[in-house]
Amino acid sequence: MRRLGITPVFKQITWDRKDSFLDSNEIDCLWGSFTMSGRTDDYRWAGPYMYSRQVVVARKDRGINSFADLKGKRIAVQSTSKPEHIILSGEDDRIQGVSAVYSMSTMSELYASLRKGYIDAAAGHEVAIKRFVDTNPQQFIILDETLYKSELGVAFKKGRCDDIPDILNDILKQMIDDGTIKKIAESYGINADISMGDN
Known part of the structure; x- marks a missing residue:
């Protein structure tokens, strides 16, 4: 500025x-x-x-290494975000059969839920997600696939x-x-x- x-x-x-x-x-x-x-x-x-890039972060202990592995998993997104639209609409054929999608007001809520294990994965902007993963890289992984650019x-x-x-x-x-x-x-x-x- x-x-x-x-x-x-x-x-x-x-x-x-x-x-x-x-x-x-x-x-x-x-x-x-x-x-x-x-x-x-x-x-x-x-x-x-x-x-x-919109990306997906997952807990390493949940066996998620690709979008295909999200089948049967619980994923969180921020309300009104692009990941929410993509996942709820089912428009991305790579992500099918997710067991639950939780829409949260803030990324802080999303990160807290991921830390506590209430969810298996979360989606959001790469910059914000990477900053979160850097706090505990032993526990979380960013999937290689891009959800949206x-x-x-x-x-x-x-x-x-x-x-x-x-x-x-x-x-x-x-x-x-x-x-x-x-x-x-x-x-x-x-x-x-x-x-x-x-x-």
Whole structure:
């Protein structure tokens, strides 16, 4: 935000109420691994600034090494997320016969359930999932298969009349061109080739 000349104030929100927070002006934008794909007409966007994989993390003691192994297993997703839609709709033929799908309000609830063994696996953004797995790599595994690959952007309320979204969009493009976003991705242990859309 230094290049934009604004000091950000970060707020944690209940994700399935994100639109009400945006509509009430309690927040100015949604910037948290938010997927543009399929939502381009719902918001005023800055981006895409990188790509994100939706992945599945599993407990190592449950014998899950591929999507096929999720048959008969319990999996958790965040409410209103892309993984929730994919798994509940059954549109991915690689994931069949899951015994239960739990939709949770926050990723913290999801991680707690995974730690305690209430669920066998969970799905979400690679960046967030990898950060969780790094806290206990002996207990959890990220499956190699990609559930979904999406464009990430910063969402503003439609009808916003100022030029901040356009200015931010230009700044994000500069940060892509000068390699800044790639360096940030690598600092979090994310595959930069995938995150920048090269693969």
